[in-house]
Amino acid sequence: MSRLPDCTTVSPEGLLDAVGALRHDDWRLVTASCVPHRAGWMVLYHFERGERLQHLRIEVPAGGSAPSIGAHYGAAFLVENEMAELQGLPVSGLAIDYRGRLYRDFDGPEGWVHGPRGEAISALEAAGLTRLDACVPVVDGREVRAGTTRVPEPPEPSTNGHGAAGEAGGRP
Amino acid sequence: MRGPRALWQAWVRRSRTKSPWIVHFDCGGCNGCDIEILDTLMPRFSAERFGVINVGDPRQGDILLVTGPANLRNAAVLRSVYDQMAEPKAVVAVGSCAAHGGVFRGAPNILGGVGELVPVDVFVPGCPPTPERILEGVIAALPLLAEPRTARQATGGPSPMSIVMLEPREEEVVRVPAS
Amino acid sequence: MTRTVVPFGPQHPVLAEPIQLELTLEDEVVVDAIPGLGYVHRGIEAEAERRPYDEDLPLLERVCGICSVAHAVAYAQAVEVLAGVEIPRRARLLRTFWFELTRVHSHLLWLGLAGDAIGFEALFQSCWRVREDVLDLFTATAGNRVIIGVTALGGCRRDIPDTLQPTIRAGLDAVERGLAGIAPFVLGSEAVARRLAGVGVIPRNVALDLGLVGPTARASGVAMDVRRSGYAAHDELPVEPVVETGGDALARTVVRWREIGESMRLCREALDRLHRLPGPLATRVPPVLHGEAISRVEAPRGELFYYVLADGEPHPTRVRVRTPTFANLAAVLSMLPGTQMANVPVALLSIDPCLSCTER
Numbered sequence: 001m002s003r004l005p006d007c008t009t010v011s012p013e014g015l016l017d018a019v020g021a022l023r024h025d026d027w028r029l030v031t032a033s034c035v036p037h038r039a040g041w042m043v044l045y046h047f048e049r050g051e052r053l054q055h056l057r058i059e060v061p062a063g064g065s066a067p068s069i070g071a072h073y074g075a076a077f078l079v080e081n082e083m084a085e086l087q088g089l090p091v092s093g094l095a096i097d098y099r100g101r102l103y104r105d106f107d108g109p110e111g112w113v114h115g116p117r118g119e120a121i122s123a124l125e126a127a128g129l130t131r132l133d134a135c136v137p138v139v140d141g142r143e144v145r146a147g148t149t150r151v152p153e154p155p156e157p158s159t160n161g162h163g164a165a166g167e168a169g170g171r172p
Numbered sequence: 173m174r175g176p177r178a179l180w181q182a183w184v185r186r187s188r189t190k191s192p193w194i195v196h197f198d199c200g201g202c203n204g205c206d207i208e209i210l211d212t213l214m215p216r217f218s219a220e221r222f223g224v225i226n227v228g229d230p231r232q233g234d235i236l237l238v239t240g241p242a243n244l245r246n247a248a249v250l251r252s253v254y255d256q257m258a259e260p261k262a263v264v265a266v267g268s269c270a271a272h273g274g275v276f277r278g279a280p281n282i283l284g285g286v287g288e289l290v291p292v293d294v295f296v297p298g299c300p301p302t303p304e305r306i307l308e309g310v311i312a313a314l315p316l317l318a319e320p321r322t323a324r325q326a327t328g329g330p331s332p333m334s335i336v337m338l339e340p341r342e343e344e345v346v347r348v349p350a351s
Numbered sequence: 352m353t354r355t356v357v358p359f360g361p362q363h364p365v366l367a368e369p370i371q372l373e374l375t376l377e378d379e380v381v382v383d384a385i386p387g388l389g390y391v392h393r394g395i396e397a398e399a400e401r402r403p404y405d406e407d408l409p410l411l412e413r414v415c416g417i418c419s420v421a422h423a424v425a426y427a428q429a430v431e432v433l434a435g436v437e438i439p440r441r442a443r444l445l446r447t448f449w450f451e452l453t454r455v456h457s458h459l460l461w462l463g464l465a466g467d468a469i470g471f472e473a474l475f476q477s478c479w480r481v482r483e484d485v486l487d488l489f490t491a492t493a494g495n496r497v498i499i500g501v502t503a504l505g506g507c508r509r510d511i512p513d514t515l516q517p518t519i520r521a522g523l524d525a526v527e528r529g530l531a532g533i534a535p536f537v538l539g540s541e542a543v544a545r546r547l548a549g550v551g552v553i554p555r556n557v558a559l560d561l562g563l564v565g566p567t568a569r570a571s572g573v574a575m576d577v578r579r580s581g582y583a584a585h586d587e588l589p590v591e592p593v594v595e596t597g598g599d600a601l602a603r604t605v606v607r608w609r610e611i612g613e614s615m616r617l618c619r620e621a622l623d624r625l626h627r628l629p630g631p632l633a634t635r636v637p638p639v640l641h642g643e644a645i646s647r648v649e650a651p652r653g654e655l656f657y658y659v660l661a662d663g664e665p666h667p668t669r670v671r672v673r674t675p676t677f678a679n680l681a682a683v684l685s686m687l688p689g690t691q692m693a694n695v696p697v698a699l700l701s702i703d704p705c706l707s708c709t710e711r
């Protein structure tokens with residue numbers, strides 16, 4: 001059983017003060033790691049100074065949110081957007097907010113299926129379409145199809161790869 | 173039917189299969205295949221001696237080299253790069269993950285293979301394939317450039333479904349030693 | 352003064368990988384830049400949470416094909432901390448050998464691409480020719496050219512027998528001859544110096560503020576190098592960080608160039624110590640682990656950080672990967688405002704961005 005050394009647990013409200021103190025002492029923000037935990041989230045902030053590491057831990061209950069530390073570490077906006085998008089943790093006070101579209105939404109010319117992947121896929125599956133049809137562009141009201149391009153799918157467990165993140169099932 | 177017109181057409185068809193210009197698009201792979209594609213053009217393997225040039229502009233390209241498993245965001249870009257290329261054109265999927273998702277198959281954000289998005293003519297296996305195999309894949313695609321895709325389908329020539337799958341060579345088969 | 356918003360990318364010739372930058376221009380000068388990511392996002396972190404510990408290794412090696420050894424070593428180290436095992440000395444030296452060779456190949460690759468971006472095709476081609484000799488060494492020792500898969504949990508999967516050492520030394524000599532051949536075109540070349548000096552400047556205090564890592568930080572005068580923490584065999588093969596103070600694209604080139612020499616030295620020393628060294632290649636790691644661990648290595652582009660959380664299941668509960676470019680992307684956003692549009696590709700390339708790392 002190994003635990004992180006030099007790890008302090010703080011409350012989400014006390015986070016900004018603790019981070020500000022570290023910033024004042026010239027600690028470098030390495031990154032933050034967010035783990036879904038007991039219906040809420042556990043977030044670790046990792047700091048480094050002169051080959052020494054130190055960590056701050058907060059626990060955010062379901063329905064809560066984490067404050068943005070962008071005021072102290074301007075470069076934190078990327079990792080905070082990532083936590084918001086991939087782990088679903090609401091982060092309040094983001095300087096640059098991608099609104100959950102940093103990685104996963106997909107955009108394209110007019111006529112492509114827009115919107116977050118989960119919605120797009122479930123809408124498609126409800127309509128009985130496969131993923132190939134998701135990517136058929138429409139030009140002048142006519143679908144431009146890739147022709148007879150479908151490569152037969154190798155047999156796979158039916159949920160694999162089709163669902164949104166997290167629901168695609170474990171490995172056998 | 174012989175005559176100047178037929179001769180001219182034969183000459184055009186023959187010329188089209190020479191000096192293919194390639195367009196490279198990374199559909200979310202790990203870079204391994206991409207640097208091997210660049211390596212193919214570098215002094216040791218020097219695909220440029222066959223007139224192969226890497227161009228950034230899809231309108232000038234003949235062969236689209238695609239790597240990576242494709243996700244929803246770059247699918248649109250891949251499709252638009254493909255659509256911008258002029259006929260006759262061919263698509264070579266480089267690497268295992270362009271063929272079926274490879275090591276990433278089942279990961280939350282990938283579609284698994286570019287064959288679902290563009291008509292692939294040649295699959296080059298390997299993770300990553302060596303430059304020799306990539307060159308072989310490009311050469312395998314050359315005869316397809318003689319005719320535009322629609323003409324190929326109409327005359328019963330090589331169609332998109334007659335996919336060339338390169339077999340692994342003897343020396344590329346990894347044998348796990350017993351014990 | 353007109354303001355124009357220009358999308359830069361996603362498919363463009365400077366980088367092999369797709370990234371979009373939304374540049375706001377005032378005439379020819381950039382005033383604002385916002386990155387659009389997601390073209391290479393695969394969801395590897397989430398996928399790693401579904402696979403057993405040992406099957407994660409090939410997956411995480413493919414976060415990035417250029418520095419795959421760095422990812423494998425960082426992940427293996429985190430798992431070894433969780434398991435509480437020490438890896439054999441032979442495995443540590445082998446890891447250092449392949450790791451430093453990776454750095455040589457990655458830096459040469461970058462130098463070539465930089466040559467391409469500034470229109471110096473001869474440098475591009477020569478760097479990649481020398482890099483072929485490095486890849487030959489990978490082929491000789493590991494059997495593959497790019498993703499070599501030599502790391503195992505608890506040690507290494509492959510060995511370098513003493514009988515192979517003369518071949519490898521001859522290969523290293525060939526690389527060094529090649530490097531000596533291109534040296535005049537890198538440091539002594541006025542074309543390179545004039546084109547790169549003053550492009551994409553990051554002063555030291557900004558580098559510290561943004562928490563930059565790797566050669567980008569060292570070129571701005573920040574003496575940080577994770578190899579000083581003594582992972583792998585660096586406790587017996589210490590490294591001094593290569594520091595420059597210019598903070599511009601030229602300084603970054605010089606830092607990377609000097610690091611190539613440093614890495615060649617480390618490779619040779621690791622080989623010396625491996626000669627006649629008895630011992631096993633790997634320690635056993637149990638399949639079920641508890642607790643949490645972090646690990647850091649100095650990848651070619653800078654500090655690579657792994658956090659692994661284990662809850663007593665056969666697969667990890669969380670694998671967090673913070674890659675060097677993820678930290679350095681902030682540098683692009685801070686140095687682009689004020690840059691001429693024509694310098695954007697060079698400035699972007701000078702941090703050696705790796706997007707398949709950044710987005711995972």
Ligand code: SF4
Binds near residue numbers: 203205269416
């Ligand atoms: S096939 Fe392998 S080497 Fe090529 S991009 Fe995919 S994971 Fe990387």
